Amino acid sequence: MAEVVLSRVRRDFGAVTAVHDLNLAIAEGEFVSLLGPSGCGKTTTLRMLAGLEFPTGGEIRIGGRVVNDVPPAKRDIAMVFQSYALYPHLSVADNIAYPLKKRGVPRAERRPKVERTAELLQLTPLLDRKPRQLSGGQQQRVALGRALVRDPKVFLLDEPLSNLDAKLRIHMRAELVELHQRLGRTMVYVTHDQLEAMTMSDRIAIIDQGRLQQFAPPQEVYHAPANRFVAGFIGTPGMNLIEGTLSQEGGAWCFTAPGLRIAVGQLTDDAQAGPATLGLRPEDVTVGAGPVSGIVRVVEQSGHENIIIVEIAGNERLTLRIPASILPRTGDTVALAPDATHAHVFAAGEAGQRLNTATARPRPQTL
Ligand SMILES: Nc1ncnc2c1ncn2[C@@H]1O[C@H](COP(=O)(O)OP(=O)(O)OP(=O)(O)O)[C@@H](O)[C@H]1O
Ligand SMILES: [Mg+2]
Structure with missing residues (x-):
């Protein structure tokens, strides 16, 4: 089981509250995006799920287990960071293989996994290069590869496509959706790009200034936005x-x-x-x-x-x-x-909540 549940999760940095009493229940196998403007608390939330940041209040459960005090390595998650760092002295292949090596996976088993991952991310011709011989977009794909090469219960992705050019981004968007369908793993995806969230997610959690505004499928946030x-x-x-x-x-x-x-x-x-x-x-x-x-x-x-x-x-x-x-x-x-x-x-007023009674009203289909 790999559902991810946040109950009244809070994170204060001194006087700044980055995350306010966040409640989210992400189902096993679901693709959920955390979407919101810069500084709204997306990365902080993801880092708390990963165990890299501790909540100052509330509870985080992964697969039914409270993980507040569980170190990152014991959470069975893989994370792609917003500011990823590759090992400069290792080749692309060794960078991708690194998480497997750290977990003691024998060399013979590592190679096919690395090759499969490289193929998926169009990195096959670059496997022997060092990170400094790669473009920003290629480096980002290697960072993605390091997460994909393992088979964790939950993937945490922090703006993993932000360094890619427009065309590759659209391509990778579709690849990630397909990958999610194939792996059936829970994925939590951080982005400030609403189109990315709309096109990829089962549900979108829209956050503003550390507060959850709406948590619903793309059609619903589009046709029945909870507030202004x-x-x-x-x-x-x-x-x-x-x-x-x-x-x-x-x-x-x-x-x-x-x-x-x-x-x-x-x-x-x-x-x-x-x-x-x-x-x-x-x-x-x-x-x-x-x-x-x-x-x-x-x-x-x-x-x-x-x-x-x-x-x-x-x-x-x-x-x-x-x-x-x-x-x-x-x-x-x-x-x-x-x-x-x-x-x-x-x-009227700051919250500007929706007053229509009708919920999602998808447009009639024209075939
Ligand atoms: N270590 C820290 N110390 C103090 N304040 C922090 C720290 N980390 C984050 N913050 C603050 O918490 C808030 C949320 O930051 P966070 O990085 O989670 O935003 P974000 O939604 O990921 O933004 P972006 O889209 O720019 O990456 C911001 O106001 C930020 O300045
Ligand atoms: Mg961020």
Whole structure:
């Protein structure tokens, strides 16, 4: 069993609380990403799982066993560090083999494992080189290889793809997903790249300033973000967040802002008339007809679609994703129709929690 459970885990560094009472239950075999901006506590959390940092409060369990006082080598985990260090005097092959050697695996058994790992990471032609003869991306793959060569219960990966160029990153992303499926091992993956987390994870733990914001599958964090922070963090271009007023008319909730008025469907009991934030994803507004009028300020063509920035009344700017076949010009006045069924509503105030009652609303499939 290799489920990983954090119960009220906390880490203080003097006056700084890097991790606040974190609760996470990661299932055996699950791929979970810890996602959040720089300094939110991702590495600290991972280092506590590895046993390299001790929690100042709470409990960590791996496979049902409390490991707070278990040293790293006894936890049956492999970690790839954000700032990895390879042994400069060892070849690539020996670097990859090192964790096996340390555990007393005989040489004859090490070689095929190293070769398999090297093949997976496209390092075969480089096995005899020293780290200084490698590019940053190649070094990073060697660091990854050192973790993959063993078969631990849990893999901990701290931004393992950050040094790779865009193309190799996408390739490695798919490789890691496939590897996870093949090995069936629990993987905890740290990244600040929301696309990486979205594309790879079974569930994403979104963290801001050491506090867990939402722990849910990618579809859910995208379609039902728990609060304004998650809404703004997930998705590129980001969700449009518009400040305005919530009111109830004939029992139905309605959101208004200058130049914009939209029925927002059912809201939770926490909803109150007054200030609120409306969230509209760039793809949830159609251009060409509709009740909202705007002026096109920016047009970006990316081939398969166009991204436009439209200014509506009150100087509010909306970023919209439209089909490549619709190409307005800068300065054009356009009519817009926000899709009310995909409108998100967030409470006023710092937490900005989600007020829609509906949970994940995946888009209808078009085959
Ligand atoms: N050893 C330490 N001593 C003091 N403060 C620390 C220490 N390690 C981390 N911190 C602080 O704890 C917070 C969380 O740091 P952490 O490295 O976990 O962030 P992160 O989410 O991994 O960020 P990044 O994406 O930049 O790697 C930061 O404010 C950091 O400055
Ligand atoms: Mg970090």
